[in-house]
Amino acid sequence: MASFYLLKHSAVHTTLLQWYETEGRQELPWRLTRDPYSIWVSEIMLQQTQVKTVLERFYFPFLERFPTLQDLAHASEDEVLKMWEGLGYYTRARHMYRAAQSLQHELPQSVHELMRLPGIGRSTAHAIAAFAYQTPVPILDANVKRILYRFFGKKRLAEKALWDLAYQLFDEEHPFEYNQAMMDLGSLVCRARDARCHHCPLHSGCTAAKTDPLNFPEKKQKRAVPIRRKDIVVITCKNRYALKQRTSRFLKGLWGFIEYETNTCSDEKKLGALIQKYSHFHLHADVYIRHEYDDTYDYFTLEEICKLPLSQADIKIVNMLK
Ligand code: SF4
Known part of the structure; x- marks a missing residue:
C-alpha cells in the first residue's frame, strides 16, 4: 500500500x-x-x-x-x-x-x-x-x-x-x-x-x-469570547507590594497582584483600568491601591517584582506603578 x-x-x-x-x-x-x-x-x-x-x-x-x-x-x-x-x-x-x-x-x-x-x-x-x-x-x-x-x-x-x-x-x-x-x-x-x-x-x-x-475543512461556529470583570488591588506597605503566586491551572506559577471579584473594593483609591485579552476570555479590570500590611502575602520592591514571572495584566499594573 x-x-x-x-x-x-x-x-x-x-x-x-x-x-x-x-x-x-x-x-x-x-x-x-x-x-x-x-x-x-x-x-x-x-x-x-x-x-x-x-x-x-x-x-x-x-x-x-x-x-x-x-x-x-x-x-x-x-x-x-x-x-x-x-x-x-x-x-x-x-x-x-x-x-x-x-x-x-x-x-x-x-x-x-x-x-x-x-x-x-x-x-x-x-x-x-x-x-x-x-x-x-x-x-x-x-x-x-x-x-x-x-x-x-x-x-x-x-x-x-x-x-x-x-x-x-x-x-x-x-x-x-x-x-x-x-x-x-x-x-x-x-x-x-x-x-x-x-x-x-x-x-x-x-x-x-x-x-x-x-x-475545507468545515468551519466551526465561533463562540463569543466572554468578558470577566475583576478588581485588582495593589496592597502596599513601606514601598513594597503584595503579590501571590498563582496555583490555579490558568497562569499557574506566575506571580500577580491580588484579585477580587468585581465591586468589592470601591473605597480604595483607583489607579487605573486595564483590558487583557486571553484566548478564552477578556479580562476587564479596575485597579486600586490600598496602604496596609497583610501577612497573607509576600512583599517585594518594584525592582524585585520585575524579576518575577508576571502575567501581561500584572505587567500593565507594574507600569502604572512606575
Ligand atoms: S493545497 Fe491549498 S493552496 Fe494548494 S491547491 Fe490545494 S487548496 Fe489550493
Whole structure:
C-alpha cells in the first residue's frame, strides 16, 4: 500500500521539494541545527505561537539563558517562566521544565519515548524525530491538517483519519524537507482565509482547488469570547507590594497582584483600568491601591517584582506603578 501511494504522489513530492528549495524558509534557525534540544524548544514555542513572534522575541533569549537541556533542568521554575513571559500558554514551559528534569542527558530518539514526556503529543514527537533524528514520520500540526483537508477534499475528519491521510501524502524519502515544506505551505500559501492555489505546488492533485478551498475543512461556529470583570488591588506597605503566586491551572506559577471579584473594593483609591485579552476570555479590570500590611502575602520592591514571572495584566499594573 505504501509503494502505491509513493508512486501516486511522486509528482507532488517532486514539485513540493522544488517549491521548498526556492520558496521555503530554510534560513529559520531551528532548521539550521540538528541539536535535539534546540529543535524541541522551537517546536514547543511554535505550538501556539507564530514563527515571527518566536523568532524575534523568544527563541534566542531562551537558548541564551538555557543553552542546554541540563541548564534548563537546573534552573528554577520562576526563571523558566520569566523567560517565557509574554509567550502565553505557560503550561508549555512548565511541561518542558518537568521533562528536562526527568531526563538525564538528551532527548530520546524514538517517537514512543518522546511521547512519554510531558507536553509532547504525537505531532510534536514526530516533528522532533523527523527534524533532529531524520526519522521518516509525518507531522500533523494545524497547517498540515488544513492542507490535508483541502488536498483530499474532506470537510470533517477524526484525528485517526487525518493521520492516515498524513501518511498517504508523506514523502518518506525526504522526511525533513517534506515536513518543513508542508509547514511553510500552510503558513505562506494554503492559508486559513486565503488559499493561493495558482502558486501552490500541490495544485495539480488538489481536490479543493477545483471548487472553493475555503470550504475545507468545515468551519466551526465561533463562540463569543466572554468578558470577566475583576478588581485588582495593589496592597502596599513601606514601598513594597503584595503579590501571590498563582496555583490555579490558568497562569499557574506566575506571580500577580491580588484579585477580587468585581465591586468589592470601591473605597480604595483607583489607579487605573486595564483590558487583557486571553484566548478564552477578556479580562476587564479596575485597579486600586490600598496602604496596609497583610501577612497573607509576600512583599517585594518594584525592582524585585520585575524579576518575577508576571502575567501581561500584572505587567500593565507594574507600569502604572512606575
Ligand atoms: S491547491 Fe489550493 S487548496 Fe490545494 S493545497 Fe494548494 S493552496 Fe491549498
